[in-house]
Amino acid sequence: MTRKGDVLSVLLILIMWFSQGVKGVKFFNVKDFGAIGDDHFDSTKAFQSSWNEACKWREKAVIEIPRGNYLLRNLLFQGPCMGPINFHNSGTLKAHKINLGLNYWVEFRYVDGLAINGGGYFDGQGSESWLKIMEDTTPMNFLPITLMLDFANNTRIENMNFINSKGSHIKLNGCKNISVNQITILAPENSPNTDGINIALSRQIQVSNSKISTGDDCISILPGTEDVNITGTRCGPGHGISIGSMGLDPNELAVKGVNVKNCNFTNTQNGVRIKTWATKNIGKVAHISFESIVVNNASNPIIIDQNYCPSHQCPKGDSHIQINDVKFVDIMGVSQTYVAVNFRCSKYKPCEVETRNINLKYGSNKGPTISSCFNVKGVASGYQKPPSCIS
Template sequence: MDRLEPVPPLQSESLFVLCRAQDFDVTKYGGAAGADITQALLNAWKDACAATGTAQVIIPKGTYTLNEVKFLGPCKGQINFRIEGVVQAPADPSAFKSDAWVVFETITGLTVFGGGTFDGQGQQAWKANDCSLHFDTCRLLPTNVRFNFITNGVIHDITSLNSKMFNLFLFGGNNVTFQHVTVTAPENSLNTDGIHVGRSTGVKILDTTIGTGDDCVSAGDGTKDLTVSKVTCGPGHGISIGSLGKYDNEEPVVGVHVSDCTLTNTANGVRIKTWPNSKPGSASDISFIGIVMNNVSNPIILDQNYCPHAICDKQPSRVKVSGVKFENIHGTSATQECVIISCSPAVPCENVEIGEINLVYNGPLGPGNSTCLNVKPTFTGHQVPPICVPPNAGTTA
């Protein structure tokens, strides 16, 4: 049955575009609440993808089980994937053959929305995750929802719950917006990044709430023109660029702008990280503006000696970091080191700007401090604590 449906892109002004969508309801293909809908959903997708105009795949309210599945394009028209219910992944990680549970791939004009939940049921997988001990050989557990090579996409008003590993992963995207997304996983769930962006251009992450066991938002190599605004993060490891420089032929990161975000009880705040002894690379045109920190460890950290497992070659990073701005960042720090700007001696940071900073540490060790290595920032406004001022500055280049 044809009916009028709102089709994003959704922005803060809540603009909607009305278009007539042909519906492909999974229950009309034999899917039922309380049952496995994998084949029914694939059949609905196949017909929707072959339809001209705007087609809408619907998962109505209810709880369903769903096995590993891939929704492949290209499709003939716009696809709206409307999830109103809860779909649950197999709890046992051995049920998966790949590194993703739900995959949308090679689609132009995709909207995923509806208020529903992708429940990864990751509790069993987290117990088996040994990547903290065997980080080079551990098995990659499945991402909840992966978006590969999506052009003109909008993902809004959905929840990713308890993913086994990354929650939402975008690779090779162009003009994709995430808005009003909720990501929920406990603080002790390993490698459960909230939204990860890699080798994508023109991405927006807006008005989103993320609590997880790793980075709330992470940007990998090849990220260009990324906007992160009004994201609430916590628990988690903060909002991060990187880690960069681990692999051959990484693409530059250019144009990452983070603004008006709030981080609470996170293990890091806003962060850029590159590996020591890295492959060559670069990250430039980056800004963090208007950030609120509530009891955040390492609120500002630029770390070019990132070595989470303490087994790293101590040769310097060869990732060039330049054009970075920290402005209007305030709140409380859970650690004495409120600001760490530790750049590479091989390719010192350039054009680092530090504006108004007010970060207060109230712990037993004395006032907050800062560390600066291989960088000569320019300053505007006031900084609390004093930044790059001896004796806290270390050695500078």
């Protein structure tokens, strides 16, 4: 065969491979449905129409969002769909500044095999809503979540940016097998209730290699959640990574099987935290591991608070949430306060914890750190700075 024949043969093989790779894929460009990325034209209808058509496609569908600023009202992308969908956002989606009274801005509901990627932005434009909260004119539970996944399975969120949500930035509710990778979440330190990721009633959740800076919890893990792995994630500013709060409502499902590893906390209110209300509502937190954690100026690097009270009007008594098999392993860094390890557990349901290799110093060499324990059982091993108070 001649050299020219060799080249043609290779080209034919490449063409065959390429066509096999994209067989059945159909692209739905939001601009073909009337979207205009000029920061002023309302593109809600165009986005909804593109989803409706993509959802009918029996094989893989790609919703393309080119660069531009797309102004959007609340959107509900509902399944089940006929095939998997890639929501490929290379633009900036911008919420209306006014709050339209729903608890979500963009919601994907009853979907399977969804991918959200493209390197673009979800901009909640939340500053006016935050101002109203600070003026006590808007209840926080009416602030929309930027991205809600409701009963979604086998879904990936990766290489995306979320900024200035009115409420929480991302919420996973009733989901299974969700991967969140290489995302950035950014809101001012003083923005109220702008959690990074809330996870509730969900299982098999992976969060990795991400950066979260907000005015509230970087990640909160709520009742009914199990099998969660959080790795390689940077938090700060914010309130840290929290399990809870638990015990506010009756008959809450347990949180179990949570592993937080190789994470970094900088200028946060808390590092790793478990929080429960002091009520008689029963519940359980179990099989939890915080490992290889670095804190840099966290006010409460390690904390269990079973008298959680974010206001002055809280229940009085003992928490009935059982906390056991919780491990704090290889945690080091700088505490903003001298109480670096704080276990405030319930007299009715004492905590069962293990600490191993803890090395937390008081910032700027202000003196030694201490541990504080109430109603704690367990073991301490390896290096312990501050000295353990577990009996």
